[in-house]
Amino acid sequence: MRVDADFPGGNVRLGGIRKDGIEVAPDLRDTKGNWFYWNFRVRGAGGRTLRFEFPNERLIGARGPAISVDGGRTWRWQGEAFPASASFEHAFDGMVAETRFAMTFPYTVADLDEFLRGREGKGNLERQVLCRSRKGREIPLLKLGRLDDGFSCSLLVTARQHACETMASFVVEGLIDAVLADDATGQWLREHARIHVVPLTDFDGVEDGDQGKNRTPYDHNRDYGEGEDPLYPEVGEIRRLAPIWSGSRPWVFMDMHCPYIRGGINEVVYQVGSVDPKHWERQQVFARLVEAERRGALLYSPSDDLPFGVSWNVAAAGLAKTAASWMSRQAGNELSTTWEIPYANAGGAEVNVTSCRDFGAGLAAAVRRYLGERVLREGA
Numbered sequence: 001m002r003v004d005a006d007f008p009g010g011n012v013r014l015g016g017i018r019k020d021g022i023e024v025a026p027d028l029r030d031t032k033g034n035w036f037y038w039n040f041r042v043r044g045a046g047g048r049t050l051r052f053e054f055p056n057e058r059l060i061g062a063r064g065p066a067i068s069v070d071g072g073r074t075w076r077w078q079g080e081a082f083p084a085s086a087s088f089e090h091a092f093d094g095m096v097a098e099t100r101f102a103m104t105f106p107y108t109v110a111d112l113d114e115f116l117r118g119r120e121g122k123g124n125l126e127r128q129v130l131c132r133s134r135k136g137r138e139i140p141l142l143k144l145g146r147l148d149d150g151f152s153c154s155l156l157v158t159a160r161q162h163a164c165e166t167m168a169s170f171v172v173e174g175l176i177d178a179v180l181a182d183d184a185t186g187q188w189l190r191e192h193a194r195i196h197v198v199p200l201t202d203f204d205g206v207e208d209g210d211q212g213k214n215r216t217p218y219d220h221n222r223d224y225g226e227g228e229d230p231l232y233p234e235v236g237e238i239r240r241l242a243p244i245w246s247g248s249r250p251w252v253f254m255d256m257h258c259p260y261i262r263g264g265i266n267e268v269v270y271q272v273g274s275v276d277p278k279h280w281e282r283q284q285v286f287a288r289l290v291e292a293e294r295r296g297a298l299l300y301s302p303s304d305d306l307p308f309g310v311s312w313n314v315a316a317a318g319l320a321k322t323a324a325s326w327m328s329r330q331a332g333n334e335l336s337t338t339w340e341i342p343y344a345n346a347g348g349a350e351v352n353v354t355s356c357r358d359f360g361a362g363l364a365a366a367v368r369r370y371l372g373e374r375v376l377r378e379g380a
Ligand SMILES: [Zn+2]
Pocket: 161, 162, 165, 213, 221, 257, 258
């Protein structure tokens, strides 16, 4: 039997291996404090039942481990509910050569490549390179919508500023598909909106299987401090280009995240409220549009949004240095918001590829209404 994480997005720290049990833990690398991302494979265990033992109960999500038996192409949750526990068991099918386990549905550039196959060229969808990462990798940038100078507004979407927050990537896929769709939302966005997407911002972290969250000395989403030189080249490029991309026309920014692993507020979809009352008010307007346009299984209520000053959303969390905060201060920005997409449960509904994509489609429809009904009409 072999247990390892030697593949893109892989992460595990292996402890002792006994006859029926294996000690595993997240590999924290340069993370400050604890976090919970792990993603490993087991080969040669066919026919056996094994128990995977973690150091504590805060490392397995609300539906247990995510499981793949096709080399990481497709994933399912182990069950509908998984009470807090420091271990899970798995009975290995004798016919399956390799089984992967992860705390979320992993998403690396291979998944992005797979998604883009057959979509590039539609709706002007172009894949370009944002810049090279610190490790020399080419970081993808997607452009779509109205790419000539005739655009009247624009949208910038970033995801994976925290590498481990994979479920946000499926929401981004749904949003892109909505822009390409042959319906009123897609047509309007392609006619009016210049759209940029940085789908895998902390690209090194995504490919290396890092936590990304709370990276030392600070992570990507604390690299937007006013007047401070960016630490990460990709953040530097985003900061340099965002004002150019918007062309001083009205624009919306959305930064897609996942929250803590499970429990309480971490099992609902919500926006992180801006410290700036004007932007918080705009987030609430947008919230009502997202609620109205919501589709699929994931539930969302504007009342779940987290106002500034509540729970973890306080000044001490360094929120003045987030992407959303920085973007909200740039010329022409009409809405700048951070979304938290739970890992496994959203209002009791299952978070998976389909429900995330559906939610992303609803977000696109809400962006269209926000820009079309509120911004452009008011600015006309
Ligand atoms: Zn995050």
